[in-house]
Amino acid sequence: SGTVIKDPDWTNGVQDTILTAKHCVKKIGEVIKVLIQNFNEEGRPTSVDTYEFVVTEMSTKSDLAILQAPENAKFEAATDEIRIYNGPAPLYGTDVWGCGFPLGYGEVIVEGTLGYLEFITTGWTASDIYQRAVMSMAPGMSGGGVFIEIDGSFYLYGTVTGGFQGTDYAMLMPNNEVNEFIAEVAAV
Numbered sequence: 001s002g003t004v005i006k007d008p009d010w011t012n013g014v015q016d017t018i019l020t021a022k023h024c025v026k027k028i029g030e031v032i033k034v035l036i037q038n039f040n041e042e043g044r045p046t047s048v049d050t051y052e053f054v055v056t057e058m059s060t061k062s063d064l065a066i067l068q069a070p071e072n073a074k075f076e077a078a079t080d081e082i083r084i085y086n087g088p089a090p091l092y093g094t095d096v097w098g099c100g101f102p103l104g105y106g107e108v109i110v111e112g113t114l115g116y117l118e119f120i121t122t123g124w125t126a127s128d129i130y131q132r133a134v135m136s137m138a139p140g141m142s143g144g145g146v147f148i149e150i151d152g153s154f155y156l157y158g159t160v161t162g163g164f165q166g167t168d169y170a171m172l173m174p175n176n177e178v179n180e181f182i183a184e185v186a187a188v
Contacts (some may be wrong), residue, residue: 001020001021001024001099001100001101001140001141001142001143001144001145001160002018002019002020002024002067002143002144002145002159003018003019003020003082003099003144003145003156003159004016004017004018004069004079004082005017005018005019005082005084005156005182016068016069016071016075016076016079017066017067017068017069018053018066018067018068018069019064019065019066019143019145019156019159019178019182020064020065020066020067020142020143020159021063021064021065021142021143021159021160021161021173022058022059022062022063022064022065023063023142023161024065024142024143025055025058025065025067026055027055027058028055028056028057028058029054029055030054030055031052031053031054032052032053032054032055032067033050033051033052033053034050034051034052034053035048035049035050036048036049036050036051036075037107049074049075051069051070051072051075052070053067053068053069053070054067054068055067056068057181057185059177059181059184061127061177061180061181062127062129062173062177062180062181063159063161063173064159064173064177064178064181065143066185082145082155082156083153083155083156084155084156084175084178084179084182085148085150085155085156085157085175086175086179087150087175089117089174089175089176090114090148090157091114092114092115092116093113093114094113094114094148095111095112095113095148095149096111096112096113096114096133096135096146096147096148096157097109097110097111097112097146097147097148097149097154098110098112098133098135098137098141098144098145098146098147098160098170099144099145099146099147100137100138100140100141100142100143100144100145100160101140101141101144102137102138102139102140102141103138103139103140108138108141110135110136110137111135112133112134112135112136112168112170113133113134113135114131114132114133115131115132115133115134116131116132117129117130117131117132117174117176118130118131118132120171127177129174129176129177130161130171130172130173130174131158131171131172131173131174132169132170132171132172133146133169133170133171133172134168134169134170135168135170136168137160137162137163137168137170138163139165141160141163142160142161142162143159143160144159144160145158145159145160146158146159146160146172156178157172157174157175157178158172158173158174158175158177158178159172159173159178160172161173
């Protein structure tokens with residue numbers, strides 16, 4: 001799973017950059033074929049398009065990676081602007097929404113609440129900083145976006161790193177890690 005970033009504060013608003021979890025990719029330059037479901041006005045599936053994404057950046061510190069989508073007018077038209085949250089850390093208990101493709105089939109959106117920001121030694125990242133959340137996750141949702149709502153608008157807060165099967169316990173890469181990684185990528 002991943003989130004198309006079209007943040008006018010970071011991109012030109014047209015560039016299609018996908019933020020995902022580093023553990024979902026293997027190496028820079030890797031080409032990943034992704035199936036994107038198309039829907040009609042009633043929300044019914046109509047067809048599937050295949051796009052090739054290229055891994056362009058992998059964080060050395062956290063579980064984050066960047067994929068670049070091909071320049072494709074149909075793909076660009078099918079994606080909406082997503083703003084990245086860059087404010088103070090939300091309070092414990094803040095509502096969040098996770099988005100992903102469990103088992104690689106069909107997008108789902110799950111609601112949850114944020115837990116504490118904390119150090120968890122997993123060996124997955126150099127920073128060991130994660131955000132706990134209570135939300136129902138399934139395999140394949142790693143790398144999917146986690147969003148918060150502010151004044152009626154949704155902002156990308158972080159990405160799903162993982163969950164624990166049989167529980168509603170999820171671990172996220174929080175906004176401070178996302179913003180630090182995006183700043184590193186933008187500086188290159």
